[in-house]
Amino acid sequence: MHSAGTSIQVQHHPRLRASSVNWVIKDHQLAGPADLAGYTDHVSVRSGEPFKLYVSSSDGSFTVDAFRLGWYGGAGARLVWTSAVVPGVKQAAPTLTRLRMVTTNWRPSLTVPTTGWLPGAYVLLLRAADGKEKYVPMVVRSDSARDAVLVVDAVNTEEAYNAWGGYSLYHGPREQHATRSLEVTFDRPYDLNGARGLLDFAAPVIQEAEQSGVRLAYATSADLEADPGLLDGARGIVFGGHDEYWSLGMREAVTKARDHGTNLAFLGANSVFWRVRYAPSRLGQRRVMIGYKDARLDPVKNQPDTTVRWRSDPYPDPENSLTGMLYECFPAVGAFTVRDPGFFLFAGTGARPGTAYPGLIGDEADRAYPIAGTPANLQVVAHSPTSCGSKHTYSDATYYTVPSGAGVFDTGSIEWVRALAGPDAKAGVGPAAVAFARAVTLNVFRSLAQGPLGHKHPARADFARLHASPLTTSGTGGPVGKPMSSKQLRSKA
Numbered sequence: 257m258h259s260a261g262t263s264i265q266v267q268h269h270p271r272l273r274a275s276s277v278n279w280v281i282k283d284h285q286l287a288g289p290a291d292l293a294g295y296t297d298h299v300s301v302r303s304g305e306p307f308k309l310y311v312s313s314s315d316g317s318f319t320v321d322a323f324r325l326g327w328y329g330g331a332g333a334r335l336v337w338t339s340a341v342v343p344g345v346k347q348a349a350p351t352l353t354r355l356r357m358v359t360t361n362w363r364p365s366l367t368v369p370t371t372g373w374l375p376g377a378y379v380l381l382l383r384a385a386d387g388k389e390k391y392v393p394m395v396v397r398s399d400s401a402r403d404a405v406l407v408v409d410a411v412n413t414e415e416a417y418n419a420w421g422g423y424s425l426y427h428g429p430r431e432q433h434a435t436r437s438l439e440v441t442f443d444r445p446y447d448l449n450g451a452r453g454l455l456d457f458a459a460p461v462i463q464e465a466e467q468s469g470v471r472l473a474y475a476t477s478a479d480l481e482a483d484p485g486l487l488d489g490a491r492g493i494v495f496g497g498h499d500e501y502w503s504l505g506m507r508e509a510v511t512k513a514r515d516h517g518t519n520l521a522f523l524g525a526n527s528v529f530w531r532v533r534y535a536p537s538r539l540g541q542r543r544v545m546i547g548y549k550d551a552r553l554d555p556v557k558n559q560p561d562t563t564v565r566w567r568s569d570p571y572p573d574p575e576n577s578l579t580g581m582l583y584e585c586f587p588a589v590g591a592f593t594v595r596d597p598g599f600f601l602f603a604g605t606g607a608r609p610g611t612a613y614p615g616l617i618g619d620e621a622d623r624a625y626p627i628a629g630t631p632a633n634l635q636v637v638a639h640s641p642t643s644c645g646s647k648h649t650y651s652d653a654t655y656y657t658v659p660s661g662a663g664v665f666d667t668g669s670i671e672w673v674r675a676l677a678g679p680d681a682k683a684g685v686g687p688a689a690v691a692f693a694r695a696v697t698l699n700v701f702r703s704l705a706q707g708p709l710g711h712k713h714p715a716r717a718d719f720a721r722l723h724a725s726p727l728t729t730s731g732t733g734g735p736v737g738k739p740m741s742s743k744q745l746r747s748k749a
Contacts, residue, residue: 263632267655279323279381281324281449287388289420291315292363293445294382297539299411300395300476303373308364309380309392312445313344317387322394325459327376332459336373342366347540350421355438357544358421358507359537359588370396371634375474377409377462379451380673391450398473402489405470405704407462411442412477412532414453415545424682425547438553439546443537444591452567457497460676461523464697470705478542481505481534487513492704495719496523497673498620501532502546503618504561509577514662519704522666523673523697525622526583528575529733533561544559565734572737577629579666580620580654582729590617590642590651592669593626599637599655600713601665602701613692615684616675618640621651622668624719631656631664638668649730655714660709 267744287293294311301307311318312668319341323333336691341641347362368380373396379390387410396407416425421444441484446452465472475486490513499522507528530547537543548554548563550682558570567574567582576582591612594602617640624636638653650705653668673694703709728736 257336261734266630274500278316279321279335279379281381281389285389286386286449287315287390288386289447292318292382292384292388292390293450294390295394295443295445297364298395299442299478300397301370302399303375303396305368307394308365309366309368310347310360310362311342311344311365311382312347312362313342313382313384313728314346315388317341317344318382318384319369320366321381321383322373323379323381324374325379325462327463330640332333332419332463333379336378338366339366339368350444351420352423355673356423356435357437357439359441359443359525361538366430370607372619375737377407377454377458377474378388379425379454386710391455393446393451393454394508395474395476397475397479398486399642400488401473401475401486401493403471403491404473405465405492405494405701406487406490407458407465407498408480408497408499409454409458409474409476409493410496410501412545413498414446414502415440415442415549416501416530416532417453418444420445420447422693428629438548439535439544441537441565443539443543447577453498457524457673460673461494461496461697463479464676464694465647468698468701468705472671475508475727477502478534480509482542484509484512485517491695491707492519492521494521494523494700497670499524499527500529500532501535502528502566503532507573507578512659513659514578514664515709517660517662519662519709520664521700522579522580523700525668525670526620527666528566529583530563531561531566532563545603567734569737572739574627574629574736574739575608576625577631577739579622580631580634580656580662580664581624581652581666581668582728582731583733584621584623584649584651585642585644586620586732588618588621588642588644588651588669590621590640590649592616592638592692593640594637596635596710596718601655601696601703603699604638605695607692613689614686614744615680616671616689616693617651617669618671618683620670622666623650623731624654624724625726625728627736630719631658631715633657633715634719635715635717636719636722644731647730655715657710657713661710663713663715
């Protein structure tokens with residue numbers, strides 16, 4: 257494994273060898289939501305930059321172990337730092353703003369140094385005196401992604417689903433949609449184990465990436481807007497299993513990178529679905545994420561950053577112009593069905609025409625549509641019969657290239673990343689599907705790292721042969737607005 261922008265060696269804890277096996281929280285050790293929880297004052301920092309950790313503990317004093325996620329011989333993480341014992345304090349109760357945003361005003365518990373920490377995704381393991389545990393996520397971002405493949409942690413989406421304190425962008429208490437938050441903040445812990453999104457939708461990708469041998473870089477969703485220059489010269493950008501919430505600046509930066517030769521890979525589904533914008537909190541910039549999800553509610557009217565679906569008015573810019581496809585449906589169930597076994601990213605898998613991998617489509621899926629914005633040279637490499645609740649539809653995997661030479665690959669299924677972690681009995685994913693997904697993902701990283709894919713592997717337009725309907729009524733993603741021309745955008749600006 258190589259990391260971009262640094263030659264620093266990790267200063268490992270002396271009591272550990274090559275791997276760390278004690279970082280996984282067992283069910284009986286998981287602390288309650290109000291008993292032990294924490295958050296940081298930054299979603300990411302550069303190596304060597306300290307950050308503050310805010311912890312509330314009614315379980316007594318606690319320690320913090322910092323683990324870097326990676327392959328590490330199959331252990332999944334390595335310990336890089338351990339705190340002294342910190343007195344446990346039950347911090348003030350959270351408050352609820354008029355926009356139903358749960359926020360806190362806690363005192364910092366300790367400052368964490370990151371001297372010698374390599375760029376990467378980390379979990380801070382809080383361990384209380386009574387043995388209860390909870391995670392806090394953190395990313396040490398790269399100074400630059402030049403000549404590297406950038407792995408993005410989807411912190412926007414992780415925060416959108418975060419219901420710590422009873423509210424998220426989806427619901428309020430008792431799962432009621434009508435009382436959901438209209439904005440959410442990083443100034444609070446994450447719910448459940450504290451790092452669900454990172455561990456479910458990014459960690460399996462990171463483990464495959466760090467086995468690939470390619471030069472890697474790391475950043476978060478927020479970093480793509482805060483520092484668009486980070487992407488200059490990147491070989492590729494990889495998005496994990498669920499990267500649903502994008503700001504205007506984030507999309508502009510990624511689109512510009514693609515148009516300058518940076519390859520993209522979406523290893524999930526439902527990417528670039530909701531448009532959000534940021535606001536500051538008392539702890540800094542981009543600590544609040546605004547998501548009204550309804551142009552009638554949003555006080556920012558008729559603007560490019562009005563918070564609605566990317567496919568909706570005002571300023572519709574459907575996701576297919578970037579990912580190649582549209583978000584199709586939830587709940588999706590199906591077998592990933594190979595259409596083009598000669599596709600270069602399927603090399604070495606042994607797949608044949610019609611080879612199907614049960615369960616690998618779920619629980620959200622994308623589909624290609626012959627509508628405005630869909631790349632003219634779209635190549636559909638998998639076309640999978642899929643049930644969407646009571647409806648029948650398809651999930652696709654696609655590839656296209658652009659004049660800069662960049663290639664864009666989309667797996668079209670959230671279950672893809674879960675399969676990287678191993679067989680999933682609940683979804684019906686067996687060893688063959690796991691082996692296929694892992695082999696293709698390694699091919700993705702190694703191919704992206706070679707530079708613009710279109711120079712060697714130009715997309716072969718074949719979508720028209722499917723005779724797909726332009727009607728999106730088979731899915732649950734909602735109607736698609738007509739993208740505006742450049743002249744229309746200028747007239748409305």
